[in-house]
Amino acid sequence: MTRKGIIIFLLVIFLVWGAGFGACSWKKGSLESEVRNYLFKQGYKNEEIQSIHTRVGKAPVFSIEVIFVDEPQTVYYYRKSDGKIIQYGAPTDMEGRNTAEDEIFIHREDN
Numbered sequence: 001m002t003r004k005g006i007i008i009f010l011l012v013i014f015l016v017w018g019a020g021f022g023a024c025s026w027k028k029g030s031l032e033s034e035v036r037n038y039l040f041k042q043g044y045k046n047e048e049i050q051s052i053h054t055r056v057g058k059a060p061v062f063s064i065e066v067i068f069v070d071e072p073q074t075v076y077y078y079r080k081s082d083g084k085i086i087q088y089g090a091p092t093d094m095e096g097r098n099t100a101e102d103e104i105f106i107h108r109e110d111n
Helices: 003-041
Strands: 049-056 062-068 071-081 084-093
Touching: 003 049, 003 062, 003 071, 003 084
Parallel strands: none
Antiparallel strands: 049 062, 062 071, 071 084
């Protein structure tokens, strides 16, 4: 392969990687905004939400983690399914460990 061919090959690889990274970043931001809007429609105020963060994983590919001000050690999980935002799974502590089953979660939704 010539030097010019190597440069073109590397440029194409870089552009594909950059496009994928940009699309992923856009999707994460979009989902965070959708979850925030969902929470507002559920009656939450911005000052009640400590953080909203999107993680990329296996299943679901995008998982949105929400921490509320009045439960700062508990993480609630949301995802988009069939065009709707839903809360799923059991809330966990900050390290991702399941919390006690008899614990009362203020923001848990019954799905």
